[in-house]
Amino acid sequence: MNATDRTPADLLGSALAADPGRPLVTFYDDATGERVELSVATFANWVAKTANLLQDELSVEPGDRVALLLPAHWQTAVWLLACASVGVVADVAGDPAAADVVVSGPEPESLEAARACGGPRIALALRPLGGRFPQPPEGFADYAVEVPGQGDRFVPYAPVDPEEPALIVAGREFTGAEVVERARAQAPELGLTGPGSRVLSGLPYDTWEGLNTGLYGPLATGGSVVLCRNLDRLGEDALDKRVESERATVIAR
Template identity: 80%
Template sequence: MNANDRTPADLLRSALAADPGRPLVTFYDDATGERVELSVATFANWVAKTANLLQGDLAAEPGDRLALLLPAHWQTAVWLLACSSVGVVAEVGGDPAGADLVVSGPDSLDAARACSGERVALALRPLGGRFPQPPEGFVDYAVEVPGQGDQFVAYAPVDPDEPALVVDGDELTGAGVVERARADAGALGVAGPGSRVLSGLPYGNWEGLSGGLYAALAAGSSVVLCRNLGELSEEGLAKRVAEEKVTVTLR
């Protein structure tokens, strides 16, 4: 990756320039049987659309706080990179009452209603499907995001030394996220497109976020992100590791 990359969004741009066609995120939900594979280009397109929704329709600005109430999921990874693209601070599991806006999955809608700002709901259904009935008081992400632009240009440059992520009670700058992700990649032995990290860790802490997204992104590698991995037998896990050419397993 580019040594000058100082935000997660920078890392994604470098990945896109290097090889847009390689896999970046392969997602499994072992409770539903869902599997989705996103190339760098496809993932970056989702990020661009989401960043346009965030900056445009939701009027988010650099420094705004977004309570991110989502599980380990490929769409959560998209939101994390969209926040980085705009300069919005992603507060993982943050308090909606103190946030400027909130992004919620279907299981946290009641808590998310404490946010007085914009509220976005994700159904987390296969193929990015929408809610059968949109939750009252929320924008349905799956309805709004397809019409957004495929290219994103921030209204203001994102400062890598400003807060970007809050997790485990720690506030990290964009540069801090990149630095820690690179260190984690080195410790895990993750380097280049030949490395593939399978993570069954939750996204509620730094270990899960790094193992399930940031470390692989920082190393120019890819991630196999597994939700509900406990539903899979040891034999099934071994088969997945072999089929997905996994080099590092985190669970």
């Protein structure tokens, strides 16, 4: 964490410079048994590739809106930081008809809603290890096919303005600077005390609380997150074991 960081992308850049090998996002899906751990460097590489996809292949520009019809997932976290890197607005659960680009999960209802977008449509299979669709949904590009060939380093065509809109969640708009400032200011409330703090979060990503607990807060304080999807399927004894094995210091569900 650096006091001069003004955007979520700045926070990721500082984390990468400080300790690229430490864990940043650990993801569990308790419906499938999936577990994946991404270091700062690995996560940043996914972000760079996705930002290059947005800027070079999808031709988005600062101020464009990207509707994210996605659950709390490590790939959703990647998309949020990629949007911040390019300077486009990440509209979480936003109206696809009002978006320049839509990114959908594999659920039929999500894909159907995404078809209202008149711009590019990207679909995520959300399979273990970022796997592809067996057959991509009609009218969508498969993220897992498109992203591997993108560059490992990203440089925006224009500097990202921290005072421009960066995030819309639950109907509220935030600038990049507001995301960073709120994440830092609310860290004590979440129990984030600085580097070494580790949040285990089962909260969805469709509220500020869920996004801050499950991504922005840990990133802003030098911490890390254990992001759990379908956590309600895990019994209390198994949850206690996970908290212990993952060395979680904060639990939110």
